[in-house]
Amino acid sequence: MRRILKWIIPIIVVLAVAFYLFSSSGMGKVGTNLTQAYADQELYKNAIEKANSDQRVLDEIREIQPIDKMTILNGEVNFSDHNQTVNSTIKVTGLKGNGKVDLTAERENESWHYEKINIRIKDSEKKKKTIEIINLP
Template sequence: MDNELVVEKSWWKRNWKWFFPTLLLLLLFLLLFGSILSSSIDGTVTDIAQAYSDNSLYEKAIEKAKMNKRVLEVIGAIEPIDKLAILEGNAIYSNHNNSVELSVRIKGNKGKGKMDISAHKNGNEWVYKEINIRVKEPKEEIQMLKDTIGEK
């Protein structure tokens, strides 16, 4: 029998063939992630973040919807909008963040739908140009434009 000492290869010699492809994939992932953040999606992300932080925009619209007789018949008592609904929705700010087009899901005790809000800022208050509620069951769009013209 030989009593020779078995010398193990270093980590580098055992794993060099996996190191470079892994490094390449990591760099490609970071490049892809960076390009997504710097693309036009970035504007959408900041608009949704702004809508997320501007509670008065959608809370006042919900209050107006709660006073609409047809909304109460179809959707019922509307629950407060949760923050996840804002993140799932769509928001587009324009005119130096003084105008907004917002779409957010709403839920009531009789049904659910989407609320579309078009508003502009007058000082610190939102003035609603249009508030519509779209319902799938029964398929209907409830327009509340006449309820919101000139009101804050």
Template sequence: MDHHLPLAKKGWRRNRLWIISLSGIALILAGIFVVTDMPEATVNLVRAYNDSELYEKAWAKAAVDEEVIEILGELEPVDKLAILEGEVIYHDDNTVDATIRISGNRGRGRLDITARKITGNWVYSRIGVRIKSGRHKGKTIEVDPEVFKK
């Protein structure tokens, strides 16, 4: 049994540089996470990820806009990864500004949403589509938030 002890010591000595380096990096990343507003940003993304109605209704309104169709083509459904790649800011429990990636068969863009939750339903004050590719790159299309309002 004594022959296992020297192997354990050799393993520690051989890997201590890696262990110390990775521990230091982990502490630095933890410090950055705590000092910045990353915890709040993470919570906001998780909330938006779980509230699919927020972006699905805005996407549906953009998907029927004639100018969006003309420039981006038929929009592909929003995938969950697009939410995590975007930016979401909750100003209070009921008001949100969000940006998510969208793409069509003719180009890519960003869907900018400003909305307020009233009696359990999202009411949009702004839906914008920023074009990110093609000859219209940089153009912003303001979508009527009242399109097929229920």
């Protein structure tokens, strides 16, 4: 029993310290934001539909492909106002090129109202271009 206690006590202490550092660093909030965005498929699906209806996007990178769940986890997501407002940036892939979508949305009832949807494109000639789909003041 003493041998087991020699290992269990240090492991418990290390886990407690790791938990404290994780929770006090703000990483728990990042994990919560990503989990919520991961679960809310409509947030990105509707934004991509709006972007795909813009001829400038179609001219630059063609139709943007549906976003997979790993893309959301690799992106940046910030919820605020009791999870009623979101700011997010994720990578998008078109048939002709790639870019990033920046969006700001507010939840109204059960749907998202978009205040900003921008598609940022960096082409092969190191030029950057931003296509504003929606940009409300």
